[in-house]
Amino acid sequence: MKTVLKLEELMMFVLGIYLFNLLDYTWWWFLVLILTPDIGMVGYLFGNRAGALSYNLFHHKGVAILVYLFGLYYALPLCQLIGVILFSHSALDRMLGYGLKYEKGFKFTHLGEIGK
Secondary structure (H helix, E strand, O other): OHHHHHHHHHHHHHHHHHHHHHOOOOHHHHHHHOOHHHHHHHHHHHOHHHHHHHHHHHOOHHHHHHHHHHHHHOOOHHHHHHHHHHHHHHHHHHHOOOOOEEOOEEEEEOOEEOOO
């Protein structure tokens, strides 16, 4: 089952690349921005609860889709870009085993404990 879930996340990452390709940005933007959602880890400077909240906000696919659709509806390419980057990064993270965080600590995710 773990392999199937990783393949599913890989396909979502490919979808993110496809959606990025529909935007009017050069490819190097994707490469530069793909890791920016990890800025959500800064919340851990204020404790596990704040860290989990900020990390999950930047890594929630639902948020990413809403931002993308908002940009699509209002013809805001920057919002579309942000949504695609958030979505793609989240898929990549989950493919690598990094899930949404619990308040217990950074290594406790909905996909299991990191490092086990």
